[in-house]
Amino acid sequence: MSDESLPxxxxxxxxxxxxxxVMSYGDIAEYCGANTPRLVGRVLSLDGGTVPWHxxxxxxxxxxxxxxxxxxxxxxxxxxxxxxxxxxxRACRWDGAQS
DNA sequence: ATGTTGACACCGG
DNA sequence: TCCGGTGCCAACA
Numbered sequence: 001m002s003d004e005s006l007p008x009x010x011x012x013x014x015x016x017x018x019x020x021x022v023m024s025y026g027d028i029a030e031y032c033g034a035n036t037p038r039l040v041g042r043v044l045s046l047d048g049g050t051v052p053w054h055x056x057x058x059x060x061x062x063x064x065x066x067x068x069x070x071x072x073x074x075x076x077x078x079x080x081x082x083x084x085x086x087x088x089x090r091a092c093r094w095d096g097a098q099s
Numbered sequence: 100a101t102g103t104t105g106a107c108a109c110c111g112g
Numbered sequence: 113t114c115c116g117g118t119g120c121c122a123a124c125a
Contacts, residue, residue: 025107036121041106053106064106071106084113 006034007043013096014044017055020078021094022087024059031096061086 004012009032017023025037034040041064044053054074057063062085063071072082081088 029107034121037107038105038120039107039122042122043106045106056106058106059108066106068106 006032006039007046010034010040010043011047011051014051014053014056016096017052017094020080020092022055022057022075022080022089022092023094023096024057024089026059027093027095028056057087057089059089061089063087 010028013028013032014023023031025040028034028040029037032040040056044051044056047053054067054071055078057071061083062068068085072085075087076082080092
């Protein structure tokens with residue numbers, strides 16, 4: 001399964017997130033076999049923006065630290081439901097296999 | 100090898 | 113629900 005390197009796997013996973021859906025750093029880490037969610041954030045920062053990074057949020061639904069404004073904008077544009085400053089995980093969480 | 104840093108997660112108050 | 117401290121693991125100087 002891991003014909004690709006871990007960083008590449010993570011990016012592929014993020015790309016697989018459907019429009020209007022989100023995944024937490026921890027979920028992606030587990031799904032891709034990363035030992036720590038911090039690694040996911042690192043990969044995304046290095047990548048720069050060739051993947052829909054805005055669809056990756058914290059496990060509690062809060063947004064990333066520096067780009068939170070931008071991120072919320074993009075997510076709302078995709079129809080993601082917000083509750084104050086947090087994503088409605090209950091409705092938008094994507095596990096990578098859900099229908 | 101050791102200490103610092105970070106696009107995180109979890110727990111207690 | 114909000115805030116702060118603690119635990120994690122990998123990358124870097």
